[in-house]
Amino acid sequence: MTPELMEQGARLRRRHEAREAGLQGSGDRGASYGRVVRPGEVDTAHGAILYLEDITVSFDGFRALNRLSLSISAGELRCIIGPNGAGKTTMMDVITGKTRPDEGKAWFGSTIDLLRLRESEIAQIGIGRKFQKPTVYEQLTVFENLELALKADRRVRASMFSRLGGEQLDRIGEVLALIHLKDHAQRTAGNLSHGQKQWLEIGMLLMQDPKLLLLDEPVAGMTDEETERTAELFLSLEGSHSLVVVEHDMKFIGELTQGGRNGKRVTVLHEGSVLAEGTLADVQANEKVVEVYLGR
């Protein structure tokens, strides 16, 4: 066989395997990098886990997102701030496939074209989203909520009535410790405080082992102590997960940016695009940011 034929065969096989994995992006982008992404794997060899380029979303002619571009590195904890109506929720809706943009690109890692996937597929490939209001199963215990989340993960492939294996029990134990609910495992979720319910929901997301977590106003309604513990939790996830945190609570943003890795970036959205990006000190010193948001 000639080298050309061998190369052609290898190319076809790579394309076929990528198609089988159901995770290939548009065109030959996956194949052109010469890497095949297995199911559940995100290719972050180029550094970015999320890449948005010139995303535009219009509602009846009004541009909720206006050529928004944003890049999040693997393992990064990025804070997103901005006034009401800036487009923060719409941006999350685009990433999770709830809203289709009119224009632009959205990549998860370097090979997964998010705009080609359905909302349910995006949840399966490792993008977890936490909405502002906690949505836990109030009648079930904390443990049962985490167990359900584990079994909702298709990769676990357990039936609702099968018994948990040792590895799964360990995983639930780990997550219970992370979310500060180890001593509350047998409590009914409905009896938890608001903050504890928020942590439980974050725990349910973690059970599905997401690579990227999108967190929309996670500390709204929390006490100061709960807010501090939530900052600790997010900082403990930094590195092993990528986190995008949308918040109005600047004290919380301060706690997140001061702890953990150095040089954390804050992005300010305004009128559907990035107004400023940099360290918290940078954006706090930015006159435009003070004018449209922080000075209000």
Ligand SMILES: Nc1ncnc2c1ncn2[C@@H]1O[C@H](COP(=O)(O)OP(=O)(O)OP(=O)(O)O)[C@@H](O)[C@H]1O
């Ligand atoms: N489905 C929709 N139909 C019409 N307009 C919408 C729709 N969704 C969002 N908008 C508008 O798009 C703009 C951006 O809204 P979005 O909710 O993304 O802002 P936000 O930054 O999340 O605001 P907040 O901080 O208040 O949550 C707003 O002007 C909003 O009214």
